[in-house]
Amino acid sequence: MILTDTHTHLYYETDSAKLTELMQRSLDNQVSRLFLPNVDSKSIPLVFGLSEQYPQHCYPMLGLHPCDVREDFKEELAHIYKEANLRKIYAIGEIGIDLYWDKSTLSIQQEAFRTQIGWAKQMGLPIVIHCREAFGEIFEILEELKDDKLRGIFHCFTGDAAQAEKVISLGFYLGIGGVLTYKNSGLDKVVQDISLEHLVLETDSPYLTPVPFRxxxxxxxxxxYVALKLADLKQIPIEEVARITTLNSEKVFGV
Structure with a gap:
């Protein structure tokens, strides 16, 4: 069985001994494919450091997180773009719009999002989208820029059935994580009616810890634990969940 974590910030752990333990526990639980998004220019060395330490298991992605889009965002984008062209990466991400913390930066978040979608198309890569209280704003841009090169994952999807259908209609995958295990999230009811062909799994570690470790x-x-919950909802073996969601990750990332 091979489980794929399509979104983890495991590299945030800078104690090398603890990081080794985190990786070993992951491999022991058969989570042997980990996709690592950076958040800003400072986190790039951490992403590449872990990817180089575990080249058979860790895959780097680069982008500017919407919460890190500030006055100097053009300089940040220039630095990230340069790095993205120097080494092999598997997606542009995580990118998107976040209006939970700061609505005043919406216009520059939109500009950064459009710019990075352009990178992805130019490089033939998928995008990994961060969306928080900005579904309408994000979809407006996706609809504007959609073509046969636009593809990727809606990371940490927690929306309703109608939103899920809109994501799927664009050919994107839904990233399903620990929220699926939360009693009153409602995500279980949404996911129950969605084919596994449209889903990938993720942790977003160190955030959104699933039950029983919430x-x-x-x-x-x-x-x-996310995979077990999905297997229970679908009434299929966890091995089947692992097989299909890992196959989906291979399709989107090309590896």
Whole structure:
């Protein structure tokens, strides 16, 4: 069985011994494919450092997180773009729009999002979208820029059935994580009616820890609990969930 964590910030752990333990627990739980998004220029060395340490298991992605789009965002984008062209990466991400913390930066978030979608098309890569309280704003841009090169994952999807259908209609995958295990999230009811062909799994570690570890720091090894919940909802073996969601990840990332 091979489980794929399509979105983890495991590299945030800078203690090398603890990071080794995190990776070993992940591999012990058969979570053997980990896709690593940076958030800004400072996190790039951490992403590449872990990817180089575990080249058979870790795959780097680069982008500017919407919460890190500030006054100097053009300089940040220039630095990230340069790095993205120097080494092999597998997606542009995580990118998008976040209006939870700061609505005043909407216009520059939109500009950064459009720019990075352009990179992805130019490089033939998927995008990994961060969306928080900005579904309408993000979809307006996706509809504007959609073509046969636009593809990717809606990371940490927690929307309703109608939103899920809109994502799927654009050919994107839904990234399903720990929120699926939360009792009152409602995500279980949405996912129950969606074919596995449209889903990939993720942890977003160290955030959004699944039950039974909710309240503690998340890690990629806990992806197994998301997979178990999905298997229970679909009434199929966890091995089948792993097989299909990993196949989906291979399709979107090309590896």
């Amino acid at each position: 309240g503690k720091q998340n890690e990629s090894s806990y992806l197994v």
